[in-house]
Amino acid sequence: MSFDPTPWRADTEAVAAGRIHLNNAGASLMPRPVHQAIVQHLQREVSLGGYEAADLARDAIQKAHDDVARLIGATARNVAVVENATVAFAQALSAFDFEPGDAIVTSRNDYSSNQLMYLSLAQRRGVRVLRAEDLPAGGADPDSVAKLVRTERPKLVAITHVPTNSGLVQRVEEIGRICAEHDVPYLVDACQSVGQLPIDVQQLHCTYLAATARKFLRGPRGVGFLYVSDAALEAGHYPLYIDLHGARWTEADSFELVDDATRFENWEFAYALVLGQGAAAEYAGRVGVADAGRYASGLAQRAREQLANIEGVRVLDAGEELCAIVTVEIAGHDARDVVRMLREEAINTSALDRTSAVIDMDDKQAHSALRISPHYYNTQREIDIAVGAIEAIVMG
Numbered sequence: 024m025s026f027d028p029t030p031w032r033a034d035t036e037a038v039a040a041g042r043i044h045l046n047n048a049g050a051s052l053m054p055r056p057v058h059q060a061i062v063q064h065l066q067r068e069v070s071l072g073g074y075e076a077a078d079l080a081r082d083a084i085q086k087a088h089d090d091v092a093r094l095i096g097a098t099a100r101n102v103a104v105v106e107n108a109t110v111a112f113a114q115a116l117s118a119f120d121f122e123p124g125d126a127i128v129t130s131r132n133d134y135s136s137n138q139l140m141y142l143s144l145a146q147r148r149g150v151r152v153l154r155a156e157d158l159p160a161g162g163a164d165p166d167s168v169a170k171l172v173r174t175e176r177p178k179l180v181a182i183t184h185v186p187t188n189s190g191l192v193q194r195v196e197e198i199g200r201i202c203a204e205h206d207v208p209y210l211v212d213a214c215q216s217v218g219q220l221p222i223d224v225q226q227l228h229c230t231y232l233a234a235t236a237r238k239f240l241r242g243p244r245g246v247g248f249l250y251v252s253d254a255a256l257e258a259g260h261y262p263l264y265i266d267l268h269g270a271r272w273t274e275a276d277s278f279e280l281v282d283d284a285t286r287f288e289n290w291e292f293a294y295a296l297v298l299g300q301g302a303a304a305e306y307a308g309r310v311g312v313a314d315a316g317r318y319a320s321g322l323a324q325r326a327r328e329q330l331a332n333i334e335g336v337r338v339l340d341a342g343e344e345l346c347a348i349v350t351v352e353i354a355g356h357d358a359r360d361v362v363r364m365l366r367e368e369a370i371n372t373s374a375l376d377r378t379s380a381v382i383d384m385d386d387k388q389a390h391s392a393l394r395i396s397p398h399y400y401n402t403q404r405e406i407d408i409a410v411g412a413i414e415a416i417v418m419g
Contacts, residue, residue, distance in 0.1 A: 026318035031310060031400045043405045046371040047319075048187065048215055048348050048396035051241040053303070060302035061243055064295040077294050084294060087301020091248050094240075094304045094312075095213075095232065096223035101256075103249045103287035104297050108214040109136045111233035111249035114287045115210050116140055117263035118231075118255070119178055123149030126177040130155055130163035130193060131382045132186040134212055138381075141181075153177065154382075161189075161341035165197040172205045179208050185215035188380035188392065189350050190323060191342035192220070199228035208255070214238060214247075218307055219316045219347050219398070230255050236296070239319075239347070239398060242303030246296035251284040261286045315399035319347035322397040322406050329410040335417045339387050349395040350375065353417060358391035364416055370409050372396075 032038045034054040044052050053061075067076035077084070088099040105111045127141055131154050144150040153175060156167040163182060171177065180202050184195045195211055202209035208230040213222055218239030224232055232250035236242025251260070261269065261280055269286035270278045280286050307315075326349045331338050335354040353361055358374035365372050375392040377384045384392070393413070397406060 026314050026399065028318070028400050028402060031315075032402075035400050038400065041369055043370045043401070043409055045395045045397050045401065045405070045409055046373045047219075047239055047398040048394060049373045050237045050244060051218075051239060051398055052400070053241055053243060053299070054306055056306055057242060057299050057302045061295045061299040064298050068295070077292075080294060080298065083298055083301075087297050087304075090301045090304040090308070094222070094307060095217070095234075095250060096225055097250055100283035101224075101251050101253065103251060103284040104292065104300070105247055105249055105288065106245060107237075107247040108212065108233045108235035111235075111247050111287075112137055112210070112212060113140060114249055114262045115231035115233060115251075116144070116179075116181075118260040118287075119208070121148045121150050121178060124151065125149075126151040126153050126171075126175045128153045128155060128168060128171045128175065128177040128180045130182050131157055131386075132162065132188075132191060132193065132380070133181065133183045134187055134214065135379055135381070137181065137183065137212060150178075151175075158343065160343045162191050162193045162343065163198065165194050165201060168198050169201045172201060172207055177207060179210060181210040181212070183212040183214075185213075185220070185346055185348065186380065186383070187215060187348075188375050188383055188394075189342070190327075190340040190345035190348040192216070192344040192346050193342075196226055196228075199226075202230075203228040215348065216346070218303075218312065219319055221313045221316070224250050224252070236300040236303055240300070240303045240307060241398075243296045243299040245293060246300045248300070249284065249287050251287055256283065256286075266290055310399060316347065319398050319401070320345070322401055322403065323347040323349050323395070325403060326395055326397070326406050326410060329407070330413065333410075333414050333417055336413070337389075339389055339392055347397055350392040351395070351413075352387075352389045352392055353413070356416065358393040361393050361413070361416055365409070365412055368412055370412055372409070 092099045092102045141152045155163045158164045210231045211229045213234045217234040230252050235247035237244045268290035273279050337352045339350040362374045373394045
């Protein structure tokens, strides 16, 4: 059965204004119910006061946790709401007491902020950063991960599901089974996959999973979440800098952890954003992530095929499985300039430079990349218009 974007376009304000938004890997357009959830809570804060509005919204805040948990096949006790995916990832990393010589196994395609955290741990704590070899088509080779797990006994395996710099989908489920078999903690960065690919944390066998609201989930900026497994909670994991929301100060020199993922949250929240994230998760459930994701991936493939036929445009995506992110290098043009020119025509895209993915960009000998990331509210016609605009820029 074909996917019909019409009802979801009707909920998307910018569509009516004629804007073609192909920057969903950056920040999606929020649907009307998400915007309403945020604005309504802000109005309550104006009318009642911040603490009072939060008290009144207590049930709605709990429901927001429930809706996020349902989206990833978890329960609310395993979901911590945080400021963004990078904070979620850092909270999870900080739960491990790394010592000199400990190893983290990761991929050559992990997100740049994650790579920087690994390197910081290497410099400050003497942690060894071991990157698995890639498959011939691209993406972390599970056999290479398995070999590193067997020979190096890492303290953690950390893999990005979908890198920010290409449409690659890494084999996170297969790697998760390897980690489970060897009883190695497993951290998944699902920042670019939540909302465009079905996520089931049980199938992933992950200890932690970090994500944000603003990308394919279609939530607001400034909020994200961290899944914390029962195994991590029962092992007593908690973040290095825990606050009074996650623990109780019981005696002058002791504290007691709360018994769920709340221990990874901070006391202070932008509750309007928490409610917006919950509304986005509920909305994604109504749309159907699997069907919507297949539709968006089809739009991306349409863009790849058309762009590959334009002289001077090089498609950079590589991998056995690709998703709704397309990256191309345009000869003679800095991608940032192309983004600006497209934006003048009401077409939203984004640009990547070498620092976004040093290893991958060097492998591909690319200096900058234009990123095109459609979603389920886009249409084939919008893809064709965007490709035509890019071709016009190339032809000068």
